[in-house]
Amino acid sequence: MSTPVMIEADGLCKQFGSFLAVRDVSFSIPKGQVVAFLGPNGAGKTTTMRLLTGFTAPTHGEARIAGIDVQTDRLAAAERLGYLPENGPLYPDMTPLGLLRFFGSARGLSAARLRGRLDAVVDQCALAAVAHKPIGKLSKGYRQRVSMAQAILHDPEVLILDEPTSGLDPNQIRGVRALIRELGKTKTVLVSTHILQEVEPIAGRVLFIHDGKIVFDGAPAELAKRNGSLEDAFYKLTAQPV
Numbered sequence: 001m002s003t004p005v006m007i008e009a010d011g012l013c014k015q016f017g018s019f020l021a022v023r024d025v026s027f028s029i030p031k032g033q034v035v036a037f038l039g040p041n042g043a044g045k046t047t048t049m050r051l052l053t054g055f056t057a058p059t060h061g062e063a064r065i066a067g068i069d070v071q072t073d074r075l076a077a078a079e080r081l082g083y084l085p086e087n088g089p090l091y092p093d094m095t096p097l098g099l100l101r102f103f104g105s106a107r108g109l110s111a112a113r114l115r116g117r118l119d120a121v122v123d124q125c126a127l128a129a130v131a132h133k134p135i136g137k138l139s140k141g142y143r144q145r146v147s148m149a150q151a152i153l154h155d156p157e158v159l160i161l162d163e164p165t166s167g168l169d170p171n172q173i174r175g176v177r178a179l180i181r182e183l184g185k186t187k188t189v190l191v192s193t194h195i196l197q198e199v200e201p202i203a204g205r206v207l208f209i210h211d212g213k214i215v216f217d218g219a220p221a222e223l224a225k226r227n228g229s230l231e232d233a234f235y236k237l238t239a240q241p242v
Helices: 045-053 074-080 096-106 111-124 140-152 170-183 196-202 220-227 230-238
Strands: 005-016 019-030 034-038 060-065 081-084 158-162 188-193 205-210 213-218
Touching: 005 045, 005 158, 005 188, 019 045, 019 060, 019 188, 019 205, 019 213, 034 045, 034 196, 045 060, 045 081, 045 158, 045 188, 060 074, 074 081, 081 140, 096 111, 096 140, 111 140, 140 158, 140 170, 170 188, 170 196, 188 196, 196 220, 196 230, 205 220, 205 230, 213 220, 213 230, 220 230
Parallel strands: 034 188, 034 205, 081 158, 158 188
Antiparallel strands: 005 019, 005 060, 205 213
């Protein structure tokens, strides 16, 4: 029995005026895989992720989550999907628990299920010490953990994480890496980054995007072997426009 495809891009293109931000991007990610979406700033990572989640409509092409077209049946796709944008939806005057209750209600979780999921994500994201403090008073690392908690609150099968370690210090980065590895044991994860050190500790596959187009799809070790190192690969793949 074949492994089901959980994230699929089929000829995705996105044009803003005369600028083509995403160029015929196609790939599929099977269930249980953790994939790093690598590329320089401005390469099209965030736009592609917004297309995959249904937050942005494609100019051409289709995106599917667990086989569900995100444009024609976005609510059904959203039930299977947890999305962490680069700047997560946080309200500084709310506490982490208050925010999570708000999102749980918005997602239609029953009172009993919400209680169980609150306990689970507070433990998983190590939020117990700050659960009742205003989010605006929390460190960047804790705010990122709150954002991660809202993304996994409904226990989705698929996670799409946009630059989850951006702006964090080394200790905070280590904590987020450990959380992603743990989530990857039971979920399909696509995590974007432009930081090479993020790739090998968390992912078994790399999608490298440059100038809006996928220029490499394979294992991190293969990418490094072809080019001498990940740093050399990054330079060679981005040295010229597509």
